Amino acid sequence: xxxxxxxxxxxxxxxxxxxxxxxxxxxxxxxxxxxxxxxxxxxxxxxxxxxxxxxxxxxxxxxxxxxxxxxxxxxxxx
Amino acid sequence: xxxxxxxxxxxxxxxxxxxxxxxxxxxxxxxxxxxxxxxxxxxxxxxxxxxxxxxxxxxxxxxxxxxxxxxxxxxxxxxxxxxxxxxxxxxxxxxxxxxxxxxxxxxxxxxxxxxxxxxxxxxxxxxxxxxxxxxxxxxxxxxxxxxxxxxxxxxxxxxxxxxxxxxxxxxxxxxxxxxxxxxxxxxxxxxxxxxxxxxxxxxxxxxxxxxxxxxxxxxxxxxxxxxxxxxxxxxxxxxxxxxxxxxxxxxxxxxxxxxxxxxxxxxxxxxxxxxxxxxxxxxxxxxxxxxxxxxxxxxxxxxxxxxxxxxxxxxxxxxxxxxxxxxxxxxxxxxxxxxxxxxxxxxxxxxxxxxxxxxxxxxxxxxxxxxxxxxxxxxxxxxxxxxxxxxxxxxxxxxxxxxxxxxxxxxxxxxxxxxxxxxxxxxxxxxxxxxxxxxxxxxxxxxxxxxxxxxxxxxxxxxxxxxxxxxxxxxxxxxxxxxxxxxxxxxxxxxxxxxxxxxxxxxxxxxxxxxxxxxxxxxxxxxxxxxxxxxxxxxxxxxxxxxxxxxxxxxxxxxxxxxxxxxxxxxxxxxxxxxxxxxxxxxxxxxxxxxxxxxxxxxxxxxxxxxxxxxxxxxxxxxxxxxxxxxxxxxxxxxxxxxxxxxxxxxxxxxxxxxxxxxxxxxxxxxxxxxxxxxxxxxxxxxxxxxxxxxxxxxxx
Numbered sequence: 055x056x057x058x059x060x061x062x063x064x065x066x067x068x069x070x071x072x073x074x075x076x077x078x079x080x081x082x083x084x085x086x087x088x089x090x091x092x093x094x095x096x097x098x099x100x101x102x103x104x105x106x107x108x109x110x111x112x113x114x115x116x117x118x119x120x121x122x123x124x125x126x127x128x129x130x131x132x
Numbered sequence: 133x134x135x136x137x138x139x140x141x142x143x144x145x146x147x148x149x150x151x152x153x154x155x156x157x158x159x160x161x162x163x164x165x166x167x168x169x170x171x172x173x174x175x176x177x178x179x180x181x182x183x184x185x186x187x188x189x190x191x192x193x194x195x196x197x198x199x200x201x202x203x204x205x206x207x208x209x210x211x212x213x214x215x216x217x218x219x220x221x222x223x224x225x226x227x228x229x230x231x232x233x234x235x236x237x238x239x240x241x242x243x244x245x246x247x248x249x250x251x252x253x254x255x256x257x258x259x260x261x262x263x264x265x266x267x268x269x270x271x272x273x274x275x276x277x278x279x280x281x282x283x284x285x286x287x288x289x290x291x292x293x294x295x296x297x298x299x300x301x302x303x304x305x306x307x308x309x310x311x312x313x314x315x316x317x318x319x320x321x322x323x324x325x326x327x328x329x330x331x332x333x334x335x336x337x338x339x340x341x342x343x344x345x346x347x348x349x350x351x352x353x354x355x356x357x358x359x360x361x362x363x364x365x366x367x368x369x370x371x372x373x374x375x376x377x378x379x380x381x382x383x384x385x386x387x388x389x390x391x392x393x394x395x396x397x398x399x400x401x402x403x404x405x406x407x408x409x410x411x412x413x414x415x416x417x418x419x420x421x422x423x424x425x426x427x428x429x430x431x432x433x434x435x436x437x438x439x440x441x442x443x444x445x446x447x448x449x450x451x452x453x454x455x456x457x458x459x460x461x462x463x464x465x466x467x468x469x470x471x472x473x474x475x476x477x478x479x480x481x482x483x484x485x486x487x488x489x490x491x492x493x494x495x496x497x498x499x500x501x502x503x504x505x506x507x508x509x510x511x512x513x514x515x516x517x518x519x520x521x522x523x524x525x526x527x528x529x530x531x532x533x534x535x536x537x538x539x540x541x542x543x544x545x546x547x548x549x550x551x552x553x554x555x556x557x558x559x560x561x562x563x564x565x566x567x568x569x570x571x572x573x574x575x576x577x578x579x580x581x582x583x584x585x586x587x588x589x590x591x592x593x594x595x596x597x598x599x600x601x602x603x604x605x606x607x608x609x610x611x612x613x614x615x616x617x618x619x620x621x622x623x624x625x626x627x628x629x630x631x632x633x634x635x636x637x638x639x640x641x642x643x644x645x646x647x648x649x650x651x652x653x654x655x656x657x658x659x660x661x662x663x664x665x666x667x668x669x670x671x672x673x674x675x676x677x678x679x680x681x682x683x684x685x686x687x688x689x690x691x692x693x694x695x696x697x698x699x700x701x702x703x704x705x706x707x708x709x710x711x712x713x714x715x716x717x718x719x720x721x722x723x724x725x726x727x728x729x730x731x732x733x734x735x736x737x738x739x740x741x742x743x744x745x746x747x748x749x750x751x752x753x754x755x756x757x758x759x760x761x762x763x764x765x766x767x768x769x770x771x772x773x774x775x776x777x778x779x780x781x782x783x784x785x786x787x788x789x790x791x792x793x794x795x796x797x798x799x800x801x802x803x804x805x806x807x808x809x810x811x812x813x814x815x816x817x818x819x820x821x822x823x824x825x826x827x828x829x830x831x832x833x
Contacts, residue, residue, distance in 0.1 A: 075362065075365050075369055076361075076362050079537070079614040080199055080201065080365065081196055081616045084196050084197045084199070084235075084372055085618070086234070096399075096402065097402060097500075099406070099408075099503065100408045100501075100504065101504045102504075103503065104504070104513070106406065106619060110235065111232060111235060112235050113618065113619040113621075114617065114618055115500045115616075115617040117615045120616075
């Protein structure tokens, strides 16, 4: 199954592969949430939403439903 | 001597310290106003560049890009697209910060595409060493085709450099730094051929934005260059990627970051401040601390202002030649001004705390923590900021709801914010509580009066949340819930920024609300000291006759008081008050309170001032007297106290829920762009207030 950034664990990183452009606010793209960029989950608020990420040096919080639209290749943890 | 004036526009992402650059450049030479027709704050300042040249600097709202998603951001593009605008800049200054240079440059490359002279300011240079960042400025200047000023607005370094660059703006290159039209060559070629006289990037902005500019026929343009919404967005994504490619290539050679040096205080603070348990604990401790200190600290200046104005009024009355004009001053104007100034301490403290929380970057963490909880009530995490600032004043709070992306969440926030106890209710609460709640301690340490006040705050907050919940169920608006919050790095708030902010906000409140309060005080004084018929004019002889008939022994002072109250009853205000008495009597109010309640539909804070005016017209005592003492002395004809427990509680509840603020209604009309919502607010809240007050009084009496 395809992973989304909502599947990341705290402190885990991944590389954004693609997303459904219609579900993603333009502002998020402008902050650097673009395919090919590395994204890291910093913190999850209680009840799993919102989620706090670092991508392209931007520190940004988004809601779960947006996070579920962004596909990611999760980095192997060794 | 004629001075040359250079018009400058200051643009930048939020959290880049743009406002501190503005403050450093202009100092206190600032003016805050609004853009015509909308409530977006417009800040203009001036700055001397040389003996013969000055700059007029416009601080534009913070924006992430030229793709506008709110009216604040629209202001930015509309200005930059319209050469005929009186504020159209000669030179644009883009403010970025050293830690987020990559992202900040996105906006810069867009502005360069407009082919305007542009200066790049890289702010917070004092953090470079700490973060292990090195910049090759000459190389960046060449690649980005601009002049760079490396500054630290915090340490006041490099500001002179900006001034010099502005002074020599004619030497700045105006060509774009990249060619964005390669994302769809065919499409842009067609566009260029159709409108050969227009800048390609401007055309592109016109197509993608919902704003009107240029004198182009939008419809014609839309029809011949239509693309589906998704296609346009795909192109915008391509454009963004293209820009980042350029920025990354440039920074790869122009910027060096030694990651090992990056000591991360931010990560450590975030771990605690957004923690599932500690995060909330800290937030509530901070909130509690804020409210405690606001009341404790402002108590003394408020008492001082109250008694000084009482002194001043009696001084004026005793020392000016007696007559109509002196009465206007001592009974209308002085109490009126006092009624405005008494708010200053609390408002200033509240704005102080709010701007410290915002400046430090902590507010974004609160938004993050509260989002999920607030969503259950149809609100957004971003509603927390308006709800907190609503404790100062609903007007800036409702304007602050603007950055909530989801329309339904924003509307609900706007509709429920007036339930939050604003500072205008505070003097009403304070005076009523001191009249009806004994000054005793519960369990030896909790002040009963303080506890009552806290209960009223909680009541307002509870009502806001409860009505949000109901509105969320009723309102059928489906809108996409986009939620993107930047978590800025933590900063120690700058004294200059905070103090200018507090000063501006307090000034805006005093002059905005102050005009209404003062005007009403004067009108009330006139209505209270003039009457329509002979009963008023002949008050002396009528009262005298009555007393003579009754055969009572009376002192001259008693006679004076009788005359005054007879006059008041037969003045215009008395007649108005008496005619509304049937409606307010079931709530436990007499006609004097009725006048105060009605006049405070313009603004709540008028209540205390109105009673002060009515009672100072009504009393003839020469000794100085505070409003509270006068209210406590008021009695019904049968001798029982007017401000007793049931009436007091009924009034408190009425003020807690009623929509009594014309300015708030006006702002809601502007922000929702319809009369529907403010009218619903007015009717629903006031009806609810009436019913609650009615039940409370009938139950307690």
